[in-house]
Amino acid sequence: MSDRGLRIAAVLVTLAGIGIAGYLTWAHFADRSVVCVQGGGCEKVQESSYAEIGGVPVAALGLTSYATMLALLLWDAPVARLSAATLALVGLFFSAYLVVVQVFVIDAVCVWCMANDLVVAPALVVLTLLRLRSSGPGGAPSAPPGPGSR
Numbered sequence: 761m762s763d764r765g766l767r768i769a770a771v772l773v774t775l776a777g778i779g780i781a782g783y784l785t786w787a788h789f790a791d792r793s794v795v796c797v798q799g800g801g802c803e804k805v806q807e808s809s810y811a812e813i814g815g816v817p818v819a820a821l822g823l824t825s826y827a828t829m830l831a832l833l834l835w836d837a838p839v840a841r842l843s844a845a846t847l848a849l850v851g852l853f854f855s856a857y858l859v860v861v862q863v864f865v866i867d868a869v870c871v872w873c874m875a876n877d878l879v880v881a882p883a884l885v886v887l888t889l890l891r892l893r894s895s896g897p898g899g900a901p902s903a904p905p906g907p908g909s910r
Contacts, residue, residue, distance in 0.1 A: 761890070763891060763894045766887055766890050766891045766894065767833060767836065767891060769887050770829075770833050770844075770884060770887040770888055770891065771830065771833050771834075773880055773883045773884045773887060774826050774829045774830045774833060774884060775830070776880050777822065777825075777826040777829070777876060777880045777881070777884065778823065778826045778827065778830065780822075780872055780875055780876045780880065781819050781820075781822035781823035781825075781826055781876065782823055783872065784806070784817075784819035784822070784872055784873070785817060785819040785820045785822075785823050787806070787819075788806065788811075788817045788819055788820070789817075794806060794870070794872055796870070796871060796872075797871055800868075800869065800870065800871055801862075801866070801867075801868025801869050801870060802868075802870040802871065802872065804866060804867075804868035805862055805866055805868050805869070805870035805873060806870065808866050808868075810858075810861050810865070810866060818858070822851075822876065825847060825851055828847060829844055829847055829848065829851075829884065829888075832844040832847070838895065841888070841891055841892050841895055842892065844888045844891075844892075845885075845888040845889055845891075845892045848881075848884045848885040848887075848888040848889070849885055849889075851881050851884070851885075852881045852882060852884075852885045855876065855877035855878075855881040855882075856877070858873060858877055859874070859877045859878065862874070
Protein backbone atom coordinates (compact mmCIF):
# COMPACT_ATOMS: atom_id res chain seq x y z
CA MET A 761 0.00 0.00 0.00
CA SER A 762 1.32 3.44 -0.88
CA ASP A 763 2.06 6.08 1.74
CA ARG A 764 -0.97 8.04 0.52
CA GLY A 765 -3.14 4.94 0.88
CA LEU A 766 -1.83 4.33 4.40
CA ARG A 767 -2.52 7.95 5.30
CA ILE A 768 -6.09 7.79 3.99
CA ALA A 769 -6.71 4.49 5.79
CA ALA A 770 -5.31 5.95 9.03
CA VAL A 771 -7.57 9.01 8.68
CA LEU A 772 -10.63 6.76 8.15
CA VAL A 773 -9.75 4.60 11.16
CA THR A 774 -9.21 7.76 13.22
CA LEU A 775 -12.62 9.07 12.16
CA ALA A 776 -14.15 5.76 13.33
CA GLY A 777 -12.42 6.26 16.68
CA ILE A 778 -13.74 9.82 16.88
CA GLY A 779 -17.23 8.49 16.17
CA ILE A 780 -17.10 5.84 18.91
CA ALA A 781 -15.39 8.03 21.51
CA GLY A 782 -17.62 10.96 20.59
CA TYR A 783 -20.76 8.89 21.07
CA LEU A 784 -19.58 7.57 24.44
CA THR A 785 -18.53 11.06 25.55
CA TRP A 786 -21.90 12.50 24.53
CA ALA A 787 -23.72 9.73 26.42
CA HIS A 788 -21.67 10.45 29.52
CA PHE A 789 -22.28 14.20 29.57
CA ALA A 790 -25.91 13.92 28.44
CA ASP A 791 -26.45 11.30 31.18
CA ARG A 792 -27.90 8.92 28.60
CA SER A 793 -27.67 5.16 28.28
CA VAL A 794 -25.71 3.91 25.29
CA VAL A 795 -27.34 1.57 22.82
CA CYS A 796 -26.16 -1.91 23.76
CA VAL A 797 -26.83 -5.47 22.64
CA GLN A 798 -29.19 -7.63 24.71
CA GLY A 799 -27.40 -8.78 27.83
CA GLY A 800 -24.46 -6.45 27.20
CA GLY A 801 -22.71 -4.75 30.07
CA CYS A 802 -22.48 -1.25 28.60
CA GLU A 803 -24.12 0.47 31.55
CA LYS A 804 -22.09 -1.47 34.10
CA VAL A 805 -18.86 -0.50 32.33
CA GLN A 806 -19.91 3.13 31.78
CA GLU A 807 -20.95 3.53 35.43
CA SER A 808 -17.89 1.82 36.91
CA SER A 809 -15.15 3.69 38.73
CA TYR A 810 -12.87 2.81 35.79
CA ALA A 811 -14.92 4.96 33.39
CA GLU A 812 -13.19 8.09 34.67
CA ILE A 813 -9.63 9.09 35.48
CA GLY A 814 -9.30 12.06 37.78
CA GLY A 815 -12.91 13.02 37.07
CA VAL A 816 -12.38 12.96 33.29
CA PRO A 817 -14.36 10.34 31.34
CA VAL A 818 -12.13 7.79 29.61
CA ALA A 819 -14.24 8.34 26.48
CA ALA A 820 -13.34 12.05 26.51
CA LEU A 821 -9.65 11.12 26.79
CA GLY A 822 -10.14 8.86 23.77
CA LEU A 823 -11.92 11.58 21.83
CA THR A 824 -9.09 14.02 22.57
CA SER A 825 -6.51 11.44 21.53
CA TYR A 826 -8.28 10.67 18.25
CA ALA A 827 -8.68 14.38 17.47
CA THR A 828 -4.97 14.87 18.12
CA MET A 829 -4.18 11.87 15.92
CA LEU A 830 -6.29 13.34 13.11
CA ALA A 831 -4.43 16.65 13.39
CA LEU A 832 -1.09 14.82 13.25
CA LEU A 833 -2.18 12.84 10.19
CA LEU A 834 -3.26 16.01 8.42
CA TRP A 835 -0.05 17.83 9.36
CA ASP A 836 2.08 14.98 7.95
CA ALA A 837 5.54 16.30 8.88
CA PRO A 838 8.26 13.87 10.05
CA VAL A 839 7.69 14.85 13.68
CA ALA A 840 3.94 14.39 13.18
CA ARG A 841 4.48 10.84 11.88
CA LEU A 842 6.58 9.93 14.90
CA SER A 843 4.14 11.61 17.27
CA ALA A 844 1.19 9.81 15.64
CA ALA A 845 2.93 6.43 15.96
CA THR A 846 3.80 7.14 19.59
CA LEU A 847 0.25 8.26 20.41
CA ALA A 848 -1.19 5.20 18.67
CA LEU A 849 1.08 2.86 20.66
CA VAL A 850 0.19 4.52 23.97
CA GLY A 851 -3.48 4.24 22.99
CA LEU A 852 -3.08 0.56 22.19
CA PHE A 853 -1.50 -0.18 25.58
CA PHE A 854 -4.26 1.77 27.33
CA SER A 855 -6.89 -0.09 25.28
CA ALA A 856 -5.35 -3.43 26.30
CA TYR A 857 -5.54 -2.33 29.93
CA LEU A 858 -9.21 -1.39 29.49
CA VAL A 859 -10.02 -4.78 27.94
CA VAL A 860 -8.44 -6.53 30.93
CA VAL A 861 -10.39 -4.31 33.34
CA GLN A 862 -13.69 -5.00 31.56
CA VAL A 863 -13.22 -8.75 31.39
CA PHE A 864 -11.52 -9.51 34.71
CA VAL A 865 -12.39 -6.65 37.09
CA ILE A 866 -15.77 -5.20 36.09
CA ASP A 867 -16.96 -8.56 34.72
CA ALA A 868 -18.91 -6.82 31.98
CA VAL A 869 -18.23 -5.87 28.38
CA CYS A 870 -19.25 -2.72 26.54
CA VAL A 871 -19.49 -3.47 22.82
CA TRP A 872 -18.66 0.15 21.95
CA CYS A 873 -15.52 0.00 24.06
CA MET A 874 -14.52 -3.34 22.60
CA ALA A 875 -15.06 -2.04 19.06
CA ASN A 876 -12.51 0.63 19.87
CA ASP A 877 -10.15 -1.53 21.92
CA LEU A 878 -10.03 -4.58 19.65
CA VAL A 879 -10.53 -3.07 16.19
CA VAL A 880 -9.87 0.65 15.93
CA ALA A 881 -6.85 1.02 18.24
CA PRO A 882 -4.87 -1.93 16.79
CA ALA A 883 -5.68 -0.87 13.21
CA LEU A 884 -4.48 2.65 13.93
CA VAL A 885 -1.22 1.34 15.38
CA VAL A 886 -0.54 -0.84 12.36
CA LEU A 887 -1.30 1.96 9.91
CA THR A 888 0.79 4.58 11.69
CA LEU A 889 3.72 2.22 12.17
CA LEU A 890 3.61 1.28 8.48
CA ARG A 891 3.60 4.99 7.57
CA LEU A 892 6.51 5.62 9.91
CA ARG A 893 8.37 2.69 8.39
CA SER A 894 7.72 3.98 4.87
CA SER A 895 9.63 7.15 5.78
CA GLY A 896 13.20 7.35 4.62
CA PRO A 897 16.11 8.99 6.46
CA GLY A 898 15.06 12.21 8.13
CA GLY A 899 11.40 11.24 7.87
CA ALA A 900 11.08 11.82 4.12
CA PRO A 901 9.02 9.24 2.25
CA SER A 902 11.16 6.50 0.77
CA ALA A 903 11.61 6.79 -2.95
CA PRO A 904 11.64 3.73 -5.18
CA PRO A 905 15.05 2.94 -6.66
CA GLY A 906 15.77 4.90 -9.81
CA PRO A 907 17.14 3.58 -13.09
CA GLY A 908 20.57 2.04 -12.76
CA SER A 909 20.38 1.57 -8.97
CA ARG A 910 20.70 -1.88 -7.48
